[in-house]
Amino acid sequence: xxELLQFVSSGLTVGAIYALVGLGFTLIYKAxxxxxxxxxxxxxxxxxxxVFVAMADVPLPVAxxxxxxxxxxxxxxxxxxxxxxxxxxxxxxxxxxxxxxxxFLRGIAQIVFDKRFHSxxxxxxxxxxxxxxxxxxxxxxAVLGGAAFIxxxxxxxxxxxxxGKAVIATSANRLAARLIGIDTRQIVDFSxxxxxxxxxxxxxxxxxxxxxxxxxxxxxxxKGFAAAMLGGIGSAPGAVxxxxxxxxxxxxxxxxxxxxxxxAVAFLIILIVLIAIPQGLFGRAKxxxx
Amino acid sequence: MRALHHFSAAAAIGLSALLGVAHQASxxxxxxAVLSVTGPASFLGDPEKKTLEIYxxxxxxxxxxxxQKIQLIVYDDxxxxxxxxxxxxxxxxxxxxxxxxxxxxxxxxxxxIPVFEDAKIxxxxxxxxxxxxxxxxxWVFKTPHTDKMACEKIFADLKTRNLTTVALISGTxxxxxxMRDQCVAVAPKTGxxxxxxxxxxxxxxxxxxxxxxxxxxxxVQAVVNPxxxxxxxxxxxxxxxxxxxxxxxxxxxxxxxxxxxxxxPAAEGVRLxxxxxxxxxxxxxxxxxxxxxxxxSRNYQQKSGQAVSTFGGHAYDGLMIxxxxxxxxxxxxxxxxxxxxxxxxxYIGTGGIVNMTPAxxxxxxxxxxHMLEIKSGDWTLVPGT
Amino acid sequence: MSLRALLDNRLMPAIAIAAIVIILPLFFPxxxxxxxxxxxxxxxxxxxxxxxxxxxAGQVSLGHAGFMGIGAYSxxxxxxxxxxxxxxxxxxxxxxxxxxxxxxxxPILRLKGHYLAVATLGFGxxxxxxxxxxxxxxxxxxxxxVPKLALFEWRVRGxxxxxxxxxxxxxxxxVLALNLMDSPTGRALHAIHDSEIAARVLGIDVARKxxxxxxxxxxxxxxxxxxxxxxxGHITPDSAGFLRSIELVAMVVLGGMGSIVGSxxxxxxxxxxxxxxxxxxxxxxxxxGLIVMGFMIFLRQGIVxxxxxxxxxxRK
Numbered sequence: 001x002x003e004l005l006q007f008v009s010s011g012l013t014v015g016a017i018y019a020l021v022g023l024g025f026t027l028i029y030k031a032x033x034x035x036x037x038x039x040x041x042x043x044x045x046x047x048x049x050x051v052f053v054a055m056a057d058v059p060l061p062v063a064x065x066x067x068x069x070x071x072x073x074x075x076x077x078x079x080x081x082x083x084x085x086x087x088x089x090x091x092x093x094x095x096x097x098x099x100x101x102x103x104f105l106r107g108i109a110q111i112v113f114d115k116r117f118h119s120x121x122x123x124x125x126x127x128x129x130x131x132x133x134x135x136x137x138x139x140x141x142a143v144l145g146g147a148a149f150i151x152x153x154x155x156x157x158x159x160x161x162x163x164g165k166a167v168i169a170t171s172a173n174r175l176a177a178r179l180i181g182i183d184t185r186q187i188v189d190f191s192x193x194x195x196x197x198x199x200x201x202x203x204x205x206x207x208x209x210x211x212x213x214x215x216x217x218x219x220x221x222x223k224g225f226a227a228a229m230l231g232g233i234g235s236a237p238g239a240v241x242x243x244x245x246x247x248x249x250x251x252x253x254x255x256x257x258x259x260x261x262x263x264a265v266a267f268l269i270i271l272i273v274l275i276a277i278p279q280g281l282f283g284r285a286k287x288x289x290x
Numbered sequence: 291m292r293a294l295h296h297f298s299a300a301a302a303i304g305l306s307a308l309l310g311v312a313h314q315a316s317x318x319x320x321x322x323a324v325l326s327v328t329g330p331a332s333f334l335g336d337p338e339k340k341t342l343e344i345y346x347x348x349x350x351x352x353x354x355x356x357x358q359k360i361q362l363i364v365y366d367d368x369x370x371x372x373x374x375x376x377x378x379x380x381x382x383x384x385x386x387x388x389x390x391x392x393x394x395x396x397x398x399x400x401x402x403i404p405v406f407e408d409a410k411i412x413x414x415x416x417x418x419x420x421x422x423x424x425x426x427x428x429w430v431f432k433t434p435h436t437d438k439m440a441c442e443k444i445f446a447d448l449k450t451r452n453l454t455t456v457a458l459i460s461g462t463x464x465x466x467x468x469m470r471d472q473c474v475a476v477a478p479k480t481g482x483x484x485x486x487x488x489x490x491x492x493x494x495x496x497x498x499x500x501x502x503x504x505x506x507x508x509x510v511q512a513v514v515n516p517x518x519x520x521x522x523x524x525x526x527x528x529x530x531x532x533x534x535x536x537x538x539x540x541x542x543x544x545x546x547x548x549x550x551x552x553x554x555p556a557a558e559g560v561r562l563x564x565x566x567x568x569x570x571x572x573x574x575x576x577x578x579x580x581x582x583x584x585x586x587s588r589n590y591q592q593k594s595g596q597a598v599s600t601f602g603g604h605a606y607d608g609l610m611i612x613x614x615x616x617x618x619x620x621x622x623x624x625x626x627x628x629x630x631x632x633x634x635x636x637y638i639g640t641g642g643i644v645n646m647t648p649a650x651x652x653x654x655x656x657x658x659x660h661m662l663e664i665k666s667g668d669w670t671l672v673p674g675t
Numbered sequence: 676m677s678l679r680a681l682l683d684n685r686l687m688p689a690i691a692i693a694a695i696v697i698i699l700p701l702f703f704p705x706x707x708x709x710x711x712x713x714x715x716x717x718x719x720x721x722x723x724x725x726x727x728x729x730x731x732a733g734q735v736s737l738g739h740a741g742f743m744g745i746g747a748y749s750x751x752x753x754x755x756x757x758x759x760x761x762x763x764x765x766x767x768x769x770x771x772x773x774x775x776x777x778x779x780x781x782p783i784l785r786l787k788g789h790y791l792a793v794a795t796l797g798f799g800x801x802x803x804x805x806x807x808x809x810x811x812x813x814x815x816x817x818x819x820x821v822p823k824l825a826l827f828e829w830r831v832r833g834x835x836x837x838x839x840x841x842x843x844x845x846x847x848x849x850v851l852a853l854n855l856m857d858s859p860t861g862r863a864l865h866a867i868h869d870s871e872i873a874a875r876v877l878g879i880d881v882a883r884k885x886x887x888x889x890x891x892x893x894x895x896x897x898x899x900x901x902x903x904x905x906x907x908g909h910i911t912p913d914s915a916g917f918l919r920s921i922e923l924v925a926m927v928v929l930g931g932m933g934s935i936v937g938s939x940x941x942x943x944x945x946x947x948x949x950x951x952x953x954x955x956x957x958x959x960x961x962x963x964g965l966i967v968m969g970f971m972i973f974l975r976q977g978i979v980x981x982x983x984x985x986x987x988x989x990r991k
Contacts, residue, residue: 371911372903376711380950
């Protein structure tokens with residue numbers, strides 16, 4: 001029993017990380033149908049920037065704030081200078097641009113920062129919480145809480161604010177949205193900024209557990225993307241459920257089957273789920289218009 | 291036909307310019323290096339590149355080798371063996387180097403060996419695995435200790451503590467996998483039983499399920515974690531999180547002060563085999579390596595602003611062995627230099643004292659390794675090792 | 676035949692490419708250039724296959740390096756474990772890749788857009804994970820050495836030999852792809868690309884056509900992977916990895932989706948660019964990212980179709 005609890009605790013820790021990274025994909029996708037492969041670099045920027053600003057004797061909360069603001073700026077710049085000029089290009093081309101952006105940001109980060117691993121102190125200390133023979137770090141709960149908080153904010157934003165409705169309208173039909181007076185460019189601007197901030201928050205919260213370095217983004221984005229797809233892309237609760245599920249599968253496989261093949265089992269299950277439910281767990285099927 | 295030749299010559303120059311090749315006609319000794327400066331093995335390639343640059347500059351400032359300046363050409367393979375192979379061909383065919391120091395990873399080194407064997411150019415690798423020098427390739431040498439030696443050192447230390455049953459938890463990356471294979475191979479010969487094996491991926495953020503299984507395995511007396519990068523730091527933290535009190539051994543893959551910073555208080559009591567470099571200042575004055583390692587670590591820290599790692603030390607040793615061989619050969623002739631590298635005797639480097647032979651292209655023995663223990667956030671020498 | 680008729684001949688691009696393959700070495704100052712040339716053709720071969728899938732059938736694959744990996748490890752493992760000659764292993768690998776593509780393609784090609792992307796991505800990762808873990812066969816992450824290709828007692832080594840082999844194979848693959856595009860299957864694929872539902876209404880067996888092109892593209896990738904392994908003499912699981920898959924997709928998109936000539940240009944750009952960028956040292960990666968972004972923003976149809984459009988306008 002104690003071991004099962006420990007596996008669950010590990011699944012929660014890892015799953016919360018995937019969920020938080022996966023959440024970043026949602027809003028950009030909702031507003032513009034783009035899968036942003038530079039999302040992992042937002043996560044990296046959040047963590048690395050906090051580490052380096054804090055090194056200059058800036059208090060940690062201020063460093064985190066600066067990191068979030070700078071990352072938001074990078075998100076805005078990504079849209080204004082790279083995505084917007086290519087508007088109307090095919091989705092694959094837009095994805096290629098985000099991949100180019102991720103290579104670029106990684107290349108800049110290795111010059112501005114360094115190539116070493118870094119950590120941040122956890123929010124609530126590093127003494128594990130014991131329950132039923134299992135141990136979980138308080139920071140894991142902080143990551144989980146962060147993911148829940150963002151889901152609630154996103155939900156409130158989409159359902160309760162005019163701006164949120166505008167995002168939905170832009171996502172449904174960009175031309176129609178413009179016709180009824182929505183500045184769709186600003187809406188997409190906004191979605192990039194918010195996604196960048198979500199990425200930065202993810203980076204800041206997970207660094208005390210997973211550590212960070214200039215190239216941490218690629219694999220995190222890969223898992224986060226898989227999580228978001230498993231849950232159904234564009235759905236915030238879907239990203240969280242997908243992330244937690246992915247984390248749980250990995251932990252259970254590592255615990256009960258084989259740690260060598262835990263990633264393989266995870267992706268096998270994603271394949272099976274997608275074949276059974278082609279739009280992911282929480283996604284809505286898209287109707288092709290002829 | 292003549293016209294065509296002129297045309298093709300002109301085009302060749304254009305193409306060379308396009309590919310960024312600098313053809314300089316000068317009496318310089320060209321030394322090449324293909325290092326994993328970026329990518330997952332950048333913790334190896336980055337200090338290696340910095341070290342080579344620092345020391346080539348220093349050597350040139352003192353007048354070079356045999357009156358000639360060294361020109362260092364470094365390419366970054368990004369940790370991908372295919373790229374390494376292409377850059378190796380470029381160094382040989384286009385840059386016309388006379389010797390090569392580098393190849394950060396075993397995969398890259400193995401991919402490059404045929405290029406240097408064919409071209410008959412000496413190649414000093416900075417990678418760990420034993421297959422680089424076993425079987426011996428005529429033109430290939432290496433400076434770091436092998437993974438096998440690290441395992442033997444760890445197991446010997448276990449024996450002195452009367453611990454014989456261990457669990458392994460290793461990374462699935464190249465370093466972890468190669469070290470794991472060597473440990474499994476030497477365990478029976480040293481009387482160690484491996485009761486359980488677990489692994490983790492290169493970017494995993496939580497290893498508690500694997501460690502829970504290790505904790506629950508009856509009879510395990512100690513845990514060995516061969517790996518590099520952030521993995522071992524997380525394993526060490528998770529180890530304490532789960533309250534496991536068995537002795538924990540890390541490998542030379544984390545032989546840098548950074549590991550202690552990342553693992554924090556959880557690193558207390560962790561042991562690992564490492565070269566003298568990490569404890570430069572703490573070596574007894576009688577130790578022959580002391581002046582070399584103290585010099586290198588001070589110099590590196592001052593010029594790069596980063597903590598010293600044993601990986602940069604491998605590059606230092608590679609360059610110095612090569613330079614010494616060129617001085618003894620009194621030329622940069624590839625065949626003569628190769629013969630002199632093979633005759634390296636009593637070279638005192640950061641990794642140990644090197645005595646090469648035609649059958650041993652590394653020339654280090656177990657005495658080059660020290661068993662270290664982390665105490666109050668710093669390395670200490672385990673007495674009697 | 677008049678010059679005009681020759682120019683309009685649909686084999687014209689193939690002849691032009693064959694001419695490039697033959698003439699280019701006149702400008703090669705060293706074996707290093709042969710190597711780069713050979714790499715371009717090997718990658719271009721895989722990219723042609725992927726382009727059939729992406730550009731013509733409109734189906735994305737983020738796991739094509741998986742098929743390259745199968746091809747590569749076939750020629751590495753086959754000769755060592757079973758004593759089979761390399762060329763036989765190359766064919767066996769191609770058949771194996773095709774079979775795997777057939778088995779995997781049936782369920783996952785029903786997925787659309789990003790979901791297909793993540794499914795193929797998962798497939799590629801699975802191949803890479805198996806290659807990494809089954810160290811007894813594959814040598815694990817450090818990889819394994821590949822016996823040299825032997826054809827009638829002639830052991831193929833050296834970059835120049837490989838340049839000619841890769842160049843010839845690319846021209847053959849190029850012609851086959853052109854013919855496929857001109858066949859009824861090709862036209863059906865085009866219809867699928869434009870609108871799957873409309874194609875179905877027209878009576879096209881959409882699932883079957885998609886599967887066919889998926890199998891063909893996997894075979895191309897597998898042969899390219901085998902060549903790469905034989906050429907390099909050493910292979911690591913990176914060659915089946917996620918980043919390699921992304922690289923292949925980037926080559927397709929950069930050269931121009933749906934342009935077979937573009938496949939060669941895309942491969943050439945992404946093989947040569949890192950070699951050029953070495954002069955910028957630590958700015959290498961940042962510049963590579965910028966250039967990829969720039970190409971995609973300003974030549975969003977891909978290099979070849981964008982240039983072709985400019986020419987078409989200019990001729991008017």
